[in-house]
Amino acid sequence: MKTFVRYLPLLLLAVAWETVSRLGIVSSLVLPALSSVAQAWFALIKEPDFWSNTAASLYRAGSGLLLAIVVGAALGIAMAWWRPLNVLLSSVVEMFYPMPKTALIPVTALWLGFGDGSKILLIFLGCMLPVTLGAYNGARSSDRTLIWSSRSMGASRLRVLWDVVIPSAMPELLNGVRTALALSFILLVTSEQIVSRQGLGYLIGYLGANGSYDAMFAVVMTVAFLGFAADRLYQVLMQRALAWRE
Amino acid sequence: MTEQPQIVVDRVSHMYRPLNGRPVVALDDISLDIRPREFIALLGPSGCGKSTLLYLIGGFLPIEKGRITVADKPVASPGPDRGIVFQHFALFPWKTVRNNVLYGLERMRLPRKEREQRAQSFIDLVGLSGFEDSYPSQLSGGMKQRAAIARTLALDPAILLMDEPFGALDSQTRSLMQTELLNIWQRSPKTVIFVTHDVQEAVYLADRVAVMSARPGRIKTIVDTKFDKNDPEILKAKPFVEKVDELWRLVRIEALKVQERKGG
Amino acid sequence: MARVSDQPSMRPDASLPLERPVGGMLIAARSVFARSLGIILLIVAWEAVARSGSVTPFLLPTFTATMTRIWSDTLSGELLGNLGVTIYRSIAGFAIATVLGIALGTLMSRNRLVRWFFDPIISVGFPMPKIAFLPIVILWLGFYDVPKISMVAVEAIFPIVTATLIGIQGVERELLWSARNMGANEREVVWHVVMPAAFPQIMTGLQVALPIALIVAIVTEMLMGGYGVGGAMINASRLADSRGVFAGIVEIAVIGFVMVKCMALLRRRMLLWHQEAQDPTTV
Numbered sequence: 001m002k003t004f005v006r007y008l009p010l011l012l013l014a015v016a017w018e019t020v021s022r023l024g025i026v027s028s029l030v031l032p033a034l035s036s037v038a039q040a041w042f043a044l045i046k047e048p049d050f051w052s053n054t055a056a057s058l059y060r061a062g063s064g065l066l067l068a069i070v071v072g073a074a075l076g077i078a079m080a081w082w083r084p085l086n087v088l089l090s091s092v093v094e095m096f097y098p099m100p101k102t103a104l105i106p107v108t109a110l111w112l113g114f115g116d117g118s119k120i121l122l123i124f125l126g127c128m129l130p131v132t133l134g135a136y137n138g139a140r141s142s143d144r145t146l147i148w149s150s151r152s153m154g155a156s157r158l159r160v161l162w163d164v165v166i167p168s169a170m171p172e173l174l175n176g177v178r179t180a181l182a183l184s185f186i187l188l189v190t191s192e193q194i195v196s197r198q199g200l201g202y203l204i205g206y207l208g209a210n211g212s213y214d215a216m217f218a219v220v221m222t223v224a225f226l227g228f229a230a231d232r233l234y235q236v237l238m239q240r241a242l243a244w245r246e
Numbered sequence: 247m248t249e250q251p252q253i254v255v256d257r258v259s260h261m262y263r264p265l266n267g268r269p270v271v272a273l274d275d276i277s278l279d280i281r282p283r284e285f286i287a288l289l290g291p292s293g294c295g296k297s298t299l300l301y302l303i304g305g306f307l308p309i310e311k312g313r314i315t316v317a318d319k320p321v322a323s324p325g326p327d328r329g330i331v332f333q334h335f336a337l338f339p340w341k342t343v344r345n346n347v348l349y350g351l352e353r354m355r356l357p358r359k360e361r362e363q364r365a366q367s368f369i370d371l372v373g374l375s376g377f378e379d380s381y382p383s384q385l386s387g388g389m390k391q392r393a394a395i396a397r398t399l400a401l402d403p404a405i406l407l408m409d410e411p412f413g414a415l416d417s418q419t420r421s422l423m424q425t426e427l428l429n430i431w432q433r434s435p436k437t438v439i440f441v442t443h444d445v446q447e448a449v450y451l452a453d454r455v456a457v458m459s460a461r462p463g464r465i466k467t468i469v470d471t472k473f474d475k476n477d478p479e480i481l482k483a484k485p486f487v488e489k490v491d492e493l494w495r496l497v498r499i500e501a502l503k504v505q506e507r508k509g510g
Numbered sequence: 511m512a513r514v515s516d517q518p519s520m521r522p523d524a525s526l527p528l529e530r531p532v533g534g535m536l537i538a539a540r541s542v543f544a545r546s547l548g549i550i551l552l553i554v555a556w557e558a559v560a561r562s563g564s565v566t567p568f569l570l571p572t573f574t575a576t577m578t579r580i581w582s583d584t585l586s587g588e589l590l591g592n593l594g595v596t597i598y599r600s601i602a603g604f605a606i607a608t609v610l611g612i613a614l615g616t617l618m619s620r621n622r623l624v625r626w627f628f629d630p631i632i633s634v635g636f637p638m639p640k641i642a643f644l645p646i647v648i649l650w651l652g653f654y655d656v657p658k659i660s661m662v663a664v665e666a667i668f669p670i671v672t673a674t675l676i677g678i679q680g681v682e683r684e685l686l687w688s689a690r691n692m693g694a695n696e697r698e699v700v701w702h703v704v705m706p707a708a709f710p711q712i713m714t715g716l717q718v719a720l721p722i723a724l725i726v727a728i729v730t731e732m733l734m735g736g737y738g739v740g741g742a743m744i745n746a747s748r749l750a751d752s753r754g755v756f757a758g759i760v761e762i763a764v765i766g767f768v769m770v771k772c773m774a775l776l777r778r779r780m781l782l783w784h785q786e787a788q789d790p791t792t793v
Contacts, residue, residue: 153350
């Protein structure tokens with residue numbers, strides 16, 4: 001019941017949407033009724049085209065993200081552990097952090113064309129930074145007394161890295177991954193609309209150009225919803241992994 | 247025959263080098279002999295370097311000037327022969343109590359069954375039976391410190407280094423823990439180096455108290471404080487109270503120096 | 511609710527405590543050098559790889575060629591024109607988001623109904639790739655600047671509202687009670703106590719929102735083409751003008767960097783009185 005009340009405003013908005021459109025207050029071209037968008041969505045999911053595009057998008061985002069997490073985390077922790085690496089890379093990271101990663105879209109397209117490769121590279125490069133930063137800050141925040149306790153119990157320096165530094169880095173690392181997750185959606189959708197012939201982003205553009213606005217709305221809502229759902233799901237997983245915290 | 251001192255601190259000095267600021271002398275020419283199975287307290291105002299000395303003996307900080315030997319071997323790095331207990335417990339927050347205690351035991355290469363039995367016996371010893379599967383975030387301050395002590399004791403170190411271990415606890419818990427520590431120590435005597443700024447705690451727990459000066463840290467004096475710890479009325483006994491008073495006067499002078507330096 | 515992330519700070523002097531810190535006056539000079547070292551090496555590496563012949567000048571134009579291109583664009587006025595447009599759009603959207611965001615956040619903190627209404631919208635909307643709605647926004651608002659600025663505002667408003675809410679809610683009860691005790695009326699309490707106390711958190715929100723504003727401005731330009739740095743980059747990409755593309759990357763990196771630094775400076779100035787003037791906090 002509580003959840004219902006909490007999300008009631010969204011229901012109200014949906015009703016308002018349907019009403020406004022039905023009553024013709026806004027032209028149904030510009031705002032197709034929620035019901036016709038829903039209809040279009042149901043029609044869409046019956047088509048294999050929709051699924052092949054979705055699969056392409058998920059494949060690209062998934063691979064890029066996975067690479068970004070693995071490489072980014074390793075890099076972040078390495079930077080916290082070895083001072084020379086830190087000195088070398090920290091200014092680079094600071095420089096590129098405020099840069100909009102979408103600036104990489106034209107470059108990756110230049111290098112790898114319109115296919116999967118350029119998207120995976122884009123998401124890999126773009127999403128790596130938040131993960132690296134999270135891993136770095138997390139590793140750096142390792143409690144000195146934990147490291148010393150571990151050492152006094154006979155752990156070698158390398159073991160300390162594994163036993164203390166990496167677990168200590170987890171909360172911030174996982175937060176960085178959450179940012180990377182949201183970023184991957186943005187990069188995916190944008191690049192697919194500009195430099196792709198496949199994928200959900202491409203589908204949005206195609207449907208729009210065709211004038212099938214209710215189908216376009218349907219895909220847009222699908223993408224938005226996927227982004228939201230991915231974040232929520234990730235939060236649940238993150239809570240599980242960090243259950244030991246207060 | 248006099249017993250050989252187990253720990254020898256020989257003319258040790260240490261500089262503290264903050265990242266932005268000038269280096270400061272933390273310890274100045276400290277020499278100290280600590281006998282085996284002795285309970286010695288390092289007492290002094292904040293910033294006097296008592297923790298620094300502890301960390302040097304523990305091998306956590308590099309020894310730049312002077313020497314420290316433990317059982318005739320120079321201290322080079324941390325090790326399980328010198329167990330450490332910190333003020334803020336230093337428990338691994340992502341491990342349960344049992345896994346925390348097991349952590350040190352894993353280094354000892356005992357068969358698994360034995361490790362688990364050993365861990366359990368120490369958890370019981372410190373009074374945490376039933377909380378083996380709790381995470382540190384679920385425990386009170388006193389319980390966390392017990393877990394930390396169990397973890398360190400499980401390694402059976404010859405030397406116990408304690409850095410204001412009861413400083414983060416409320417005063418009632420603190421007195422309970424002091425008595426418990428003495429019980430544990432009397433049952434399996436180890437050399438204990440106990441850092442504190444609480445005069446009464448030092449006199450109660452320790453056989454000897456080394457009073458340190460304000461920065462740069464030097465040992466002002468070493469005083470014998472052997473009292474009958476099992477006497478429940480000892481805290482009110484005249485000789486005890488006089489001793490506390492004597493040491494308090496010494497510490498107060500140093501504490502005032504620290505105040506003056508801060509400009510207030 | 512989503513969280514507001516913190517500024518990166520990766521000073522080379524601060525590594526794990528196992529290292530011994532080195533002191534002295536060398537630190538200052540050393541750290542400036544160390545800070546730029548990575549960038550300098552990156553540029554050198556870039557130039558070296560580009561010249562080595564292992565990649566074609568198309569795939570990786572040299573650093574010097576890219577800089578030359580930027581220079582000629584500056585001379586022709588094109589760079590400033592595009593830059594100006596992009597900055598205008600991001601700042602305009604950011605300003606709208608700031609005003610509306612702080613207002614909404616404040617309203618939400620004081621009025622249960624408003625809070626109830628907007629809470630799920632923010633909570634659901636925050637993690638959504640709102641950029642996906644751009645085609646719809648174009649449908650509604652046409653081409654040119656309006657959809658771009660609107661999109662910027664829509665995206666930037668989220669962290670600002672969130673930060674404002676958290677900032678206001680985080681104001682210590684004792685502060686409010688003291689103020690009321692001293693006879694302040696409601697309006698005075700809001701302006702003289704709540705706002706200043708919530709300011710660090712709000713500032714953090716603004717610091718997060720500004721790069722977002724820039725990103726969204728550039729993205730909308732890429733999607734829609736036309737003027738602006740993003741548009742110029744996409745055009746260059748379409749014309750296989752790799753120097754143009756790389757010039758764009760450098761320009762965008764620099765703008766982003768400058769904006770972030772400006773905000774950090776602003777923050778430091780405005781929070782001199784606050785203990786955590788150094789770095790923003792994480793939520």
